[in-house]
Amino acid sequence: MIIDWQHHMSPKKVYEGRGGQGGVVIRDGKVTIHLKKEVYQVEKHLEFMAGAGIDVCVISASPVSVDQCRMCNEYYHDLRLQYPDKFYFLTPCLPLDESAFDILDQGINEYGYKGVIISPQNAGEMLDSRRLWPFYEKMSEYNLPIFIHVSGHVHGYDAYDADFNLNIAFTREADIALNTMRLILGGVLTAFPDLTFVISHLGGGISSILERVERYVDVRGEKFWTDCGGTPPFGPPYRENFRKLFDSLYFDMAGFEGGMNAVQCALTTIRTDRILFGTDYPYNFDTDGKKVAEYIRNIRSLNLNDDEIDGMLGGNAAGILGL
Template sequence: MIIDWQHHMSPRKVYEGRGGQGGVVIRDGKVTIHLKKEVYQVEKHLEFMAGAGIDACVISSSPISVDQCRMCNEYYHELGSQYPDKFFYLTPCLPLNEGAFDILDQGINEYGYKGVIISPQNAGEMLDSRRLWPFYEKMSAYNLPIFIHVSGHVLGYDAYDADYNLNIAFTREADIALNTLRLILGGVLTAFPDLTFVISHLGGGISSTLERIERYIDVRGEKFWTDCGGTPPFGAPYRENFRRLFDTLYFDMAGFEGGMNAVKCALTTIEPNRILFGTDYPYNFHTDGKDVARYIQDIRGLDLARDEINGMLGGNAATILG
């Protein structure tokens, strides 16, 4: 069974609330999203799945307001009755916004959604902000996964401002890699050991720099934190415990348009049983699904055991979804 972990749908009124026309959305001089009307056209998603050979999709969205979160929740509930075997759903959440937990509770308790989607940045706070502790406590009680999608509008990266599209191509990836590290180094995974996190876009390519980070932690030890006024969230041996926590994370394969170099790089530091197939449709790939079918064949051609490949393509996601 092939499961697309990162697949985006939202109702037409959310699309229209963002401008209602195909093309780019600009915020503070940065391109934050390329709007595509396919996002609300269910028949296009079914066509895509058929062409790609995808059996089921995990549906999510990244709204920019609590009202849009509510709209997505209700829309997914309608879809669930029409397509009970095609889609799983993650309830969208802006965890520091007023009323956000009411919508989260509705999605999980009333509608039976399989988890939650948030951004790496929330009201300007990073993932290790203590302001997010109540959210983590709630999700620990639910024992459901937290999907960390990229932030559309990232703060604190003024050096990346340019008259070309660094925001979508690179800045957001740097932000999600940074926040992946903060989950570990800032103590989230230590404080909430039972939480399941899925990080989008292979952690923003975090595998390419992970060895440097591990070695620096190994060399500095406790001073990695205390030199900066912090306290280690876990004890020695620091490098080994950092890696132990990193290995509890899941990562999806979306965001690279089927690029196998990114996948092969990820496999140097991420175990196959922690990788989930994803497409980022409709923001990546064409509706006919042919490019995705080729991507799946490329994944099947990896020098891995068959059960590991089957896990990446769907089995690992099925385990998380229960």
């Protein structure tokens, strides 16, 4: 079974509310994201899946308001009734807004959704902000995954404000890599050891920098935190304990348009049983699923055993989803 972990759908009203009439999201006079009409055209998703050879999609969206969360929740409920074997759903949530928690509860308890999706930045707060603790406490009551999708627009990166689109190509990836580190180093994973996190886009290419972080955690030890006024969330041996926490995270393979260099880099630090196939459709790849079929063939050609490849393509996701 091939499971697409990162596959986006939302109702037409949400599309239009994000700027869909013009087909773009504009911030500060600049186009940041080109929207895709396919996001609400269910038949296009089914065609894409058939062309790619995808059996099941995990559907999600990244609303920017409680109303949009509610609209997505209701839309997903209708789709779930129509396509019970094709789509599984993650309920969207704004984790700083407790008025959104009722929508989260409804999605999980009433509609049977398989987890929740949030952004790595929420009103400028990072994932280790104590303001997110009530959300983490709530999710600890459920044995379901938290999917961390890249933020639509990130705060605190003024140096990336340019007359070319660094936001979509680079800044959001740097931000999710940073927030992945903060989950570990900022104490979220030790405070909430039972939570399951899935990080999008191979952690923004986090594997390329992981050894450097490990080295400084190892060499500096407790001072890695105390030099900056912090407290270590875990004790020695620091490098080994850092790695154990990193290995508890899952990462999806979306976001690189099927680029195998990114996959090969990820495999240097991320265990195969922690990698989930994903496409980021309709925002990555064009509408021809054959390009994804080629991506799948390239994954199957990796120098890994069959069980590892089958896990990456669907088995690992099936385990998280309880299928």
